Amino acid sequence: MTEEEMSSQVILRLLPRARCMFDEPVQVMVSGLRARQVVTMRARSTDEKGVEFSSSATYKADGNGEINLERDPSLSGSYVGVEPMGLLWSMRADVLHKRFQKNKSLNPHVVKFSVHEEEGEGRMLAEATNERLVMGDGVSRRPVKEGNIRGVLFTPPGGGPFPAVLDLYTFGGGLSEKRASLLASRGFVVLTVALYGHDDMARNITEVHLDYFEEAIEFLRKQDKVGSRGVGVISLSKSADLALSVASYLPDVEATVWINGCCANTLLPLYYKRSQIHPGLMFDGSKMIPTESGAFNCKYATHNPLAEENKATLIPIEQAKGRFLFVASEDDLNWDSKTSVDIMVERLKRHGKQNFESVCNPGAGHYLEPPYGPYCPSSFHGVVGKPVLWGGEPRSHAAAEVHLWKKIQEFFTTHLGCDAAQTEAKL
Structure with missing residues (x-):
C-alpha cells in the first residue's frame, strides 16, 4: 500500500455531529491509522479580529489504529493527559496578550481539527471542520x-x-x-x-x-x-x-x-x-x-x-x-x-x-x-x-x-x- 493510499483511509470524525452549540462538547475520533502510530492532532480558529488561535497534542493510536480523545491521553503538546475538549480550550494566539474575541452571535465559531504525521513536516492525514453555533436554531x-x-x-x-x-x-x-x-x-x-x-x-x-x-x-x-x-x-x-x-x-x-x-x-x-x-x-x-x-x-x-x-x-x-x-x-x-x-x-x-x-x-x-x-x-x-x-x-x-x-x-x-x-x- 502506498503512503497516499494509507493517508486517504485515515478518518477524523466529530460526534455526535460536526455542527453543534458553542457550549456543547464534541467527541473527537480518528480511525484508519497504523496500530500504535503516533500522530499530532491540531485545532485552529480565527477570531473576529482576524487573530489566529491554535493548539496541538501528540497521541498514540491503539492496536486497531484508532484514537478517541475521550479515552486516550495526550502525550505532549498544548496539554497532557485525557482531556476530551483539550484541543479547544488550549488554543492560543501566537502573539502575547490576545483574548479570543467572539462577541457577535450570528456567525459560528469555526474550528478546523486535523491529524498530522509525527515525522518531518507533519503531513496532514485527515481534517474535519467543527461549526460551533453561538445562537441556537429558532432563537x-x-x-x-x-x-x-x-x-x-x-x-x-x-x-x-x-x-x-x-x-x-x-x-x-x-x-x-x-x-x-x-x-x-x-x-x-x-x-x-x-x-x-x-x-x-x-x-x-x-x-x-x-x-x-x-x-x-x-x-x-x-x-x-x-x-x-x-x-x-x-x-x-x-x-x-x-x-x-x-x-x-x-x-x-x-x-x-x-x-x-x-x-x-x-x-x-x-x-x-x-x-x-x-x-x-x-x-x-x-x-x-x-x-x-x-x-x-x-x-x-x-x-x-x-x-x-x-x-x-x-x-x-x-x-x-x-x-x-x-x-x-x-x-x-x-x-x-x-x-x-x-x-x-x-x-x-x-x-x-x-x-x-x-x-x-x-x-x-x-x-x-x-x-x-x-x-x-x-x-x-x-x-x-x-x-x-x-x-x-x-x-x-x-x-x-x-x-x-x-x-x-x-x-x-x-x-x-x-x-x-x-x-x-x-x-
Whole structure:
C-alpha cells in the first residue's frame, strides 16, 4: 500500500455531529491509522479580529489504529493527559496578550481539527471542520434602540413562558452577544446591554446611572414571552458590582449571578435619580506587579473597601429581595474576588440573611465564560491601559467553566419561576 493510499483511509470524525452549540462538547475520533502510530492532532480558529488561535497534542493510536480523545491521553503538546475538549480550550494566539474575541452571535465559531504525521513536516492525514453555533436554531435576535437602551434582545423559539435575564457582560464599552445568545438557546429571554462606546453612545463615561438598568429591566419584563415574576441579572468583573447595586436598589430582581467582581462600587461614581449613591473605589497603580511577559498582576491594586475612608463604596446588598449566586476564582489576578465574597457573605449573615450561595474555584482565573472557548492567560485591559494577567491554570479554568455554566442555568431556572397566566395576560 502506498503512503497516499494509507493517508486517504485515515478518518477524523466529530460526534455526535460536526455542527453543534458553542457550549456543547464534541467527541473527537480518528480511525484508519497504523496500530500504535503516533500522530499530532491540531485545532485552529480565527477570531473576529482576524487573530489566529491554535493548539496541538501528540497521541498514540491503539492496536486497531484508532484514537478517541475521550479515552486516550495526550502525550505532549498544548496539554497532557485525557482531556476530551483539550484541543479547544488550549488554543492560543501566537502573539502575547490576545483574548479570543467572539462577541457577535450570528456567525459560528469555526474550528478546523486535523491529524498530522509525527515525522518531518507533519503531513496532514485527515481534517474535519467543527461549526460551533453561538445562537441556537429558532432563537430570534433583535437589536434594541429604545429610550436610552442600547443592546440586543434574544428570545428562544416557542411560545414560552420563559424566564427573563439581563446580561451585563462587559465594562469595556460595546456589546458582547455570546453569553446572552447561548443563554437564550437554553430557554431564557435575554437582553444584553452596552453601557458606553456602542452605536450612538458616548465613547467614554465619567459616571454610571442606575436608571439605565431600571429602564432595561422594565423593557425586559414587558416582552410577550416573558413569564418570570422578576428578572435575573448575570455579570462579570466591573459589571458584577453594578449587578449588586441593581439587585440592592431596584425592584423586580429575583436572582443575581455575580462572577469575579468586587463587593464595592468601583472606578466610577454611581447615581440614581440624579443623586450620587456611591463614590467609586479606586486602585493604586503602584501596586500593580510587572511580570516577565509584560503583563501586570493587579490582584492587590484595588483599595481596601473596608478601610474607613472607602466604606461609602460598599453596596448594601442586605437590601436585596432576590437571591445571589457568588462565583469567585481563587486565582483571579485582576482583583481579589474571593475576599469580596467573604465580605459579602459575612455582611449578609450579620443581617440575618440566607439568600445566597457561593462557588469557589481554586485553579480558575478571572474570565469565567461559557465553556469550550480558548483559555486566556493575559490581555490588554482598557482601564489599566496595559496588558494584565487574568490568572488560572488552563485545565482547572476550563473545568470550572463547564461546571459554572450548568450551575448558572440551574440557579436561574430555580429562582425565576415562570407564570403562564402572566404571559397570557400580555398576549
